[in-house]
Amino acid sequence: MADEIHEECGVIGVFNGNKALDLAVLGLHALQHRGQESAGVAVSDGRAIHSYRSLGLVATMARKTKRFMELKGHICIGHTRYSTTGTSNLINSQPILIDYKRGQLAVAHNGNLINADTLRSDMEEQGSIFQSTNDSEVFLHLIARSKKPSLVEMIAESLKKVKGAFSLLFLSENELFAARDPHGVRPLCLGVLDKKTAVVASETCALDIMGARYVRDIEPSELVCISSKGIQSFRFAPPGKKAHCIFEYIYFSRPDSRIFNHSVDRLRRAFGHELAREHPAKADIVISVPDSSNTAALGYAHASGIPFEIGLIRNHYVGRTFISPAQGDREAKVKLKFNPVRGVLKNRRIVLVEDSIVRGTTLRQLVSLIRNAGAKEIHIRVSSPPIKFPCYYGMDFPSFDELIANNKTIEETRQFLGVDSLGHLSINGLRKCMQEEPNNYCYACFSGAYPLGALKTSKNIFENRKKQRT
Amino acid sequence: MADEIHEECGVIGVFNGNKALDLAVLGLHALQHRGQESAGVAVSDGRAIHSYRSLGLVATMARKTKRFMELKGHICIGHTRYSTTGTSNLINSQPILIDYKRGQLAVAHNGNLINADTLRSDMEEQGSIFQSTNDSEVFLHLIARSKKPSLVEMIAESLKKVKGAFSLLFLSENELFAARDPHGVRPLCLGVLDKKTAVVASETCALDIMGARYVRDIEPSELVCISSKGIQSFRFAPPGKKAHCIFEYIYFSRPDSRIFNHSVDRLRRAFGHELAREHPAKADIVISVPDSSNTAALGYAHASGIPFEIGLIRNHYVGRTFISPAQGDREAKVKLKFNPVRGVLKNRRIVLVEDSIVRGTTLRQLVSLIRNAGAKEIHIRVSSPPIKFPCYYGMDFPSFDELIANNKTIEETRQFLGVDSLGHLSINGLRKCMQEEPNNYCYACFSGAYPLGALKTSKNIFENRKKQRT
Amino acid sequence: MADEIHEECGVIGVFNGNKALDLAVLGLHALQHRGQESAGVAVSDGRAIHSYRSLGLVATMARKTKRFMELKGHICIGHTRYSTTGTSNLINSQPILIDYKRGQLAVAHNGNLINADTLRSDMEEQGSIFQSTNDSEVFLHLIARSKKPSLVEMIAESLKKVKGAFSLLFLSENELFAARDPHGVRPLCLGVLDKKTAVVASETCALDIMGARYVRDIEPSELVCISSKGIQSFRFAPPGKKAHCIFEYIYFSRPDSRIFNHSVDRLRRAFGHELAREHPAKADIVISVPDSSNTAALGYAHASGIPFEIGLIRNHYVGRTFISPAQGDREAKVKLKFNPVRGVLKNRRIVLVEDSIVRGTTLRQLVSLIRNAGAKEIHIRVSSPPIKFPCYYGMDFPSFDELIANNKTIEETRQFLGVDSLGHLSINGLRKCMQEEPNNYCYACFSGAYPLGALKTSKNIFENRKKQRT
């Protein structure tokens, strides 16, 4: 299930807001789905930048602690992060705040670089030290080393050197910068709240909650500088071939967001339509694996004419419950999370819509739950193609070997899941939904065709990156 | 919205389970929706009973603390509670464990007595002391004072004296007792896990998660004693007129539960059907206030032929976020909780299905949110009649004066909410859905007709009950 | 060492103070040494009593939590408690607050009853229930059952029925009561702060910190009622033979307190003098086991003419450090607590003054530490006789069988400790220090002669009392 896939970040920036920090916290709440392991903000009052980071949810960070309450300023950036390592880790949380030759600088980053390790090794050779395993620290080193006369040029020069996916915010004492990689892999949008308040966010849902008006996306290769002089736009590189992450539509982004110029909800629905066309089913009802597959399931229902039903209810209290192996049967964990509605499922032929399959183990237990609730037939329809390749641009899959699509054929997977039929939306189906612009997207996790190239790394460096710090 | 109404409790009991405590914790997780303020268990190993209670969720209680890990035994009762007072309060949490003349006894209670204060005053006159404001303490005093020769008779004698709603579990060193008031106001069901393990729970969803098989409901007026001799059934009083709480169907119980012999999901759907018949609407889509109104909305959609859509997405991370008045506009709080999907709502005529209206203030903000997302028309359909009267049997409404139905006509409420039309399911409509047995239910919060009588209390006593303790 | 002996409580009461709660918290801080497991207060504003209790130190309780900050009133009682069971336990903390026929009543108790179990069993037979294993609950039951017309008479009647040691405070909506058992086992004193503020406390050190003036001790058999009518004194029983706990002087009370009409410091010093007379030593220096034996060691030094030195420094940061068996040698724990000053100890013949010996195991490790620091000879001098008997009046020793004096002769103990000589102050020596009033004290833990009689209990009841609750 897609909740085994993790985006690494959401970012937010507020310039000149009367209540910049309050607004940023609101915005971070709206971006909570992009990372729940740590949250942080950096705020400038025009003279100095202060930062505050904590493990856990945005609500945990924004508690009325003495230190949090002391933060003040009119420019703020914020970050919410999913830790890719097992153990969470404050030193890897963001924004990172540094002193460098021109004063202070903070960075918040969403995405993943493919030449970070090379750049890092080079800079280490030249005497640099690294305190985190964040790509973001690489940006800061590059900027600090730049000999350009202005900060905007220093940033631009640095961005030219990195390869990979980045939607970035920088905060200096008096300026807010926003930049997006030449391929536009991750979303980033600009909005205004009132005459003097500009905001930048990973998704438009953050603009909505702040009461800001969407202006436009930050363009691929664009570097925007927001200061008292207004909003200035620069190009740090020629625009590359567009490669927006299709998974933002499939699972990551909130359905009420508009990213890459499309409504997430509308596309997720279109995937359901197309899925119904590609893989029809003789069934009594369509149900979804809540909540992320709801929209695709609705799409499937509408296109197929099979009624949509709520057959599984998600238990939102559960959190990180400790369940000992002894507690009930093997399925206790999935039972804690999903409640099958027997009255809906009993004696029915069911289409179960899921947004993606990763390992398949949880889905298998869910199928068994639905079976036990009396379902007559179960037909799984997945609104994305089989995931077969790692993402080097900011998604965190379970270990490559654990991906079921690398170990089993569709038929073997069907048997493993114990369902009557299994159908995935095809890559072509997906492309069809994108209408006139199918080539503007990255489908690498399905196809293995990496538009920005694969990760440049070496075994040794990878070893180094596994170290723990606090 | 119904989330301003609180049930006071969920109860669970496990007899002779190899992993009685683990099972009870699983069951409590499934009953978490019935109370999130405190959770507790009492466990007997046949010689002594130990108890553990804590404020917060079941997951908080079941952390691997030294004291929790030390609990052991083969009989267990558990409780989850919504505190009716503003500040939560450990001394009012359950189970309550006492010493009395026959050893130890623990109690877990769902419901509300109407003669608790009278009984309490009488016993106080005779020299009793009370340490909590729980009705449950009244049961324990009555039992401890009974002169009957056996515990089952002592309990039976005591239950005869109380009036009101109670689904009760008692735990002695070697026995588990379950009882239900003569009117069967609150649900309580019996299940078996294997040959030697019997379980009792407020709702069947708890049976499902434990892997137990539903056997039957505990009957009104029934007292069941589960011991090494098996399951014995007694009647402590002649059965009264049935008065099952209709609100269990409307909002409280989980849709995947079967209570009062009906599937909650099926009835909630029927309410939607009937609502569509009573209050049709010319609209493009039907949406619900998630998650509690989803099923009724589906029912409305099916009956009306208007397509069901997901127009609001509920943010489950939010928890008890602190939002200062300064943070964004007045609607920030409802914005944090609900995300309107603009693509779904824009330029649409919308039927918004809600399960109930209490104060109307949150709903009003939600309407404004939907308006701002571009909805052309909003037609609110409520799957329950206007709430006008207090519940004396275990529901906790906001202050009587705050109920919007006591202050405004339907038309005034419509204007207050700022919607194009407003329709409530009628009491008759509700009764119709109950088919051959409409008189088996309590509709007092809508009608003011109290089948068990109103609360017997006095101003002074009420004052006393407001005191805080830890 | 005496820190293996625990007093069960300290109590404080403030009447009519402008800042009654603040004063009580200050006073509780001064009584922290009498109990560190839980702390609590009950406050009345004249109409209702609210209480707040928490596990841990007074500082933990008095944190600025929402609930604590909400407490208000002009009459307050407070309590600090050492839990006698391994696991701490909120339900056994005090003050206990109840509802009874006349309204509310709270109690805070220092001491131990010898007929609590009998009274408890009797009341249970008559239908009472008990929620804690506190003797204090017994008082409340007795009062609630009294048929006397006024509260002061109800309390007086109840106190007549209990046997044992009690220094008690009661709080009703408008009155503060203080009472002391007929033998005056535990201390309790009265002070005034200004014209309208009266205070009661276990020790005068609490008066000092509140800025109150000591007026007099609450007398044995006295019941004092402090109300808007002033301070009224009653006798609830004829005064018994005085039996002040001699251990209050030896170890429990703070040296800066004045209890039982004597300065603790002066007597502790006298014990040292007498110890030097009874057990002289040829030594170079006198050192103490800090901090509780400092005063006695000074007394020994002065009387013997041997210079007092600081040879051990106590590490106060240590708290409840977890030390795995693997961490260093067996003596790590005592090493963490005491730092031997090599320069002082090396090549010296040392008199080590300790206030009491319980099990002897820690002292043995301390001796080894001193040896390793180069001491030439070690002569232990103990400012109390060997502890051989349990205390039924409020002290909590380790298990009876663990007392070294019950297992070994003085000579065997000396060998076990590995010291050159060992001398205990004799009972007669102790009595001599009390000058004209040696018979006013209880020496039962040394002599086995129990002035109030021994604990009346039965095996079964004792079993019951071991149960855990929260």
Place this chain on the structure above:
Amino acid sequence: MADEIHEECGVIGVFNGNKALDLAVLGLHALQHRGQESAGVAVSDGRAIHSYRSLGLVATMARKTKRFMELKGHICIGHTRYSTTGTSNLINSQPILIDYKRGQLAVAHNGNLINADTLRSDMEEQGSIFQSTNDSEVFLHLIARSKKPSLVEMIAESLKKVKGAFSLLFLSENELFAARDPHGVRPLCLGVLDKKTAVVASETCALDIMGARYVRDIEPSELVCISSKGIQSFRFAPPGKKAHCIFEYIYFSRPDSRIFNHSVDRLRRAFGHELAREHPAKADIVISVPDSSNTAALGYAHASGIPFEIGLIRNHYVGRTFISPAQGDREAKVKLKFNPVRGVLKNRRIVLVEDSIVRGTTLRQLVSLIRNAGAKEIHIRVSSPPIKFPCYYGMDFPSFDELIANNKTIEETRQFLGVDSLGHLSINGLRKCMQEEPNNYCYACFSGAYPLGALKTSKNIFENRKKQRT
């Protein structure tokens, strides 16, 4: 009082210990007095280094958290730190662990550099970034930039560039390094536990608790490398003029430690002797401000022949109690901390020995407390000269302007404190106690003569350093 002065750090290192981490934690406990704001460790298993840091005491860090329990390895360094900024700050805690060109490196530092800001600015100009305000980060940058072929040479080269006080530990994957500045300002000693385990610590008391044998001090200008090849010694610079911090003897170090080749206890006692000679008093008793002045007070007592008494008892439970201004009088805070023993003080002429005076405000309240306890005369004797100058080598005084000696003459101070006489040990007296080597010490905080030079800093840089981070 000296508790207003803070040392910034204690350091510990263990090489090849079977239980390196356990030993380091024990050692850190013994160094807890050198810093209570944060604690941390870095451990190498020969392949990778992992670190763990937390705010608060060593006991807080060493709790059995999942992450702490996972640390393993045979080489470990540890650090305990007093935060100089008001708000504590995890990013400034130590050890700092970095990646650099040769792998990983961790550092733990005690002391203060005087050219850190210059070095920092230079490196920032060259493109370096700084994430903390620690001097320690400067060392890491210097090492990472070194072009020398071996790590030991890289470290040596770097140490040559820094000026100021440093007792340093470095940890690489396979080596433990210890270094001390050419003036030997802060202590650092070497010990062995068994044939294969070497340890390094700020004070010998840490050796004692680990069961290690003291070998020798790390010499000024010495760089020691402990590896599987044994212990190798290098000189990174010619030895400078010795400038051991005299305040280590006066207040910082534990009396049971031996530093700079002398027992702390013995010298603290000598200060008391000399103080008695310089400032005799006609008094009945000598008391100390516990616990730090105990030894000096004993020295005064012995030299003067006036008996030593315990007139103040320190309350160790108090911690960071919140006392509202409303709670009792202005003196409540000092009252919570110190209990005057009336029986000792009443009608006596008292010599009160204190180790140092900083602001004088707390001492003034303490004097008032002693007066109220009935003292007839109070003569303050201070075992150090008046503090008039800031320390640039690792001590943290309150703001320069707040030092009473900069605002008042001795006579004015006497009046301010409200005592009958006031005498400070003179610088000459202090020097006399150091016997043949008075010039080996730094007295700059008294004399203003800075043996290593004053801090090189600029206003701007100082501004930068005040920023907060987490």
